[in-house]
Amino acid sequence: MRLIPRALSRRLSRALRPPFRGLSHGHEGYRFERKARAYCYLPPRPPADLAGALAALGERPRFSVLTPVWNVEGRFLEAAVASVVAQWYPDWELILVDDASTRADTKAALDRIDHPNIRILRAPENRGIAATTNAALAEATGDTIVFLDHDDLLTPDCLYELARTIARTGADFVYSDEDKIDGEGRYASPFFKPDWSPDALMSIMYTCHVTAMRRSLVEAVGGLRSGYDGAQDYDLALRITERTDRIAHVPRVLYHWRILPESLASGAEAKPYAHDAVRRLKEDALVRRGTPGTVEPVAGLPGQFRVNYAPQGELLVSIVVPSRNNGRLLTACLDAVQTRSTWSQVEFLILDNGSDAPETLSALDALGRRANVRVLPDPRPFNYSALNNRGAAYATGEILLFLNDDTEPQTPDWLERMIGYAQQPHVGAVGARLHFPDGSIQHCGVVNLLDGPGHAFYRKPGTRPADFGRDTLEYDWLAVTGACLMIERKKFERVGGFDESLPVAYNDVELCLRLHGAGLYNVVCQAAVVTHHESASRGSDDADPGKQARLLADRRRLWDLHPGFLAHDPFHNPNLEPNSGLFRPMRP
Structure with missing residues (x-):
C-alpha cells in the first residue's frame, strides 16, 4: 500500500500558519519567529457554563496530586504549585513531600505556600523518589492519584479532562498526551500518543505524563518500589495494567514536562541509573506474568529495551x-x-x-x-x-x-x-x-x-x-x-x-x-x-x-x-496530520 499524498493537510497548513506565536506560560507579550513552528500549544478556555458541566459529570472523583520535592529551583516549584491551584476542577488536594532538600530556595518556596488544599510534609532524611512519593500516597484522601513532578506543569484543564474521562468510562488508569518546556520556556516536542497499547507499554514508558490511577489499585499493588528509582513510574504502570483493563487515553496535552539537564525530558543520558532500572523492571514483569523471554537493548535508542518472547513448544x-x-x-x-x-x-x-x-x-x-x-x-x-x-x-x-x-x-x-x-x-x-x-x-x-x-x-x-x-x-x-x-x-x-x-x-x-x-x-x-x-x-x-x-x-x-x-485509528492520534504516516503534529 502507498500513502495518499498529503495535499489536504498541506493546504490547511499554508492557510492556517501563524506569522508569530506567543511566549509560553508565565510570560507576557509576543516574539516574532523566523519561521512557523511545527507545534504550538494553545491554552484552553473553560466551558461557558463550567458549573453546569461539572454538575453533569455524575461521578466526581477527588484527586490527590502527589509531588515529591528535592532541591528544585524555587521558581519551578512555585510554577508547579500554581498550575494545580489554577485547575478548573475544584475537587483536589496537593500533597508535597520534601525529601530533605538542602537548597535554600527550595525550602523558601515551600515555606511560602499557603493554601487550604495543599499539605506539606518534610522527611527527616533523603529516601529517594519512590519512598517519598509513597509517603505522599499514605497521606492521600482522594480516590484518584495524579503524579506531578516538582518542576513540571499541569494544564488548567488537566483535572477537568481526567474527571470527564473517568465519569464517562469508569477507568482505573487514565493517561494523556504531553509536551515539553524547552530551555527558553517554550512548549515543544509534543507526544501525541496511541490509545491503550499493551505492547507499546512493554516497549517504552509511553503513558508517562499525565497519569491518573485509582488509589485503591495503587495501594493494592504496594505503591512505588524504591528498587526502581528513576523508572519507578514505569514499574508502577506495568503492575497496575496487569490488574485492570479499564484504561483510557485523553488525546489532549494535559502536562508540560520541563527539560532540565538532570531530567529525563532532556534525554536518556540524564539518568544513566534509570537504564538499569528499565531493564530490570521488564525482566521482573516477565517473571511476574509467567512469560518466558529476554530483555535486550535497542540499537539507536539508549536506555530502551525490547522484549524477545521465547516460543512455547516445538511447533510447526x-x-x-x-x-x-x-x-x-x-x-x-x-x-x-x-x-x-x-x-x-x-x-x-x-x-x-x-x-x-x-x-x-x-x-x-x-x-x-x-x-x-x-x-x-x-x-x-x-x-x-x-x-x-x-x-x-x-x-x-x-x-x-x-x-x-x-x-x-x-x-x-x-x-x-x-x-x-x-x-x-x-x-x-x-x-x-x-x-x-x-x-x-x-x-x-x-x-x-x-x-x-x-x-x-x-x-x-x-x-x-x-x-x-x-x-x-x-x-x-x-x-x-x-x-x-x-x-x-x-x-x-x-x-x-x-x-x-x-x-x-x-x-x-x-x-x-x-x-x-x-x-x-x-x-x-x-x-x-x-x-x-x-x-x-x-x-x-x-x-x-x-x-x-x-x-x-x-x-x-x-x-x-x-x-x-472511516478516518479513525485508535493507534494514531487526532492531533497528528490526518494524511501523513510520519506522525507529525498538525500545524496550528
Missing part, C-alpha cells in the same frame, strides 16, 4: 505463499527462509495461481520435490484472500505465516521473535519490519488515515529511529501488512479468515480490524527484518487506471464492512 509454522509466474523470486524466498532461519520447523504451501511461464513451471516442479513444500494449483481469477484461506485450510501447523513470494528474511531469528508475539494471548496479527532492497522502510505498521490505510514511515531511511521509537520499537498498530503476517491458527479461524469479497487490496487491513474487534492487538515485531521487493509479482497499481478503480472499490467495501473506522 505453516508458511502460505501465493504466487504466479514468479519462479525466480519464489525460489529465492523459500531458499532464504530455509537457509537464513534458525527456526527449522516449517512447511510451505505454495498457492500457484495459474502460472504458465516455462521457467516458473520448472521452478514449481523443483520446489514441489522438497519434503516440506506442497504446491497447490489454483488457477481461479486472482483473489488474495481466497488463495490464503485455501492455504490455511491445507496447513497443519499451529502457527500460520502469510508471506509474499517476493520477500527474503534478513534476521536469522525472525520466526522465533514473531512466534513469541503470536503466542501472547492478547495478540492477534504479528507483522515484521519490511525493508526495500535499498534499506528504506516499506512497512513498520499500517495507519488508517483520512484518505484510507497506508504504511507508516513509508520510504523513510531505516537508520535513525523516529520520535519515541515508533518505527523501531514494538508498538501496537490497527493493522499490519499481509506481505508478512503471522497469526495463531486458532485466532485466524476464530475470526473467519480473510474476507474473500476483498480480492486484492485491504484484505489484510480488514482481517486486522476484525481481530481488533475481537479484543486482540496487532503488533509489529520490528526486530524481525525482511526484505520486500514490493509488488514484484503483480506489478504496481499506481499507473493502471483499471487497478486504481479496483483499489477504490475495495476501499469502499472496507468501509462498508467497518464504517466505524
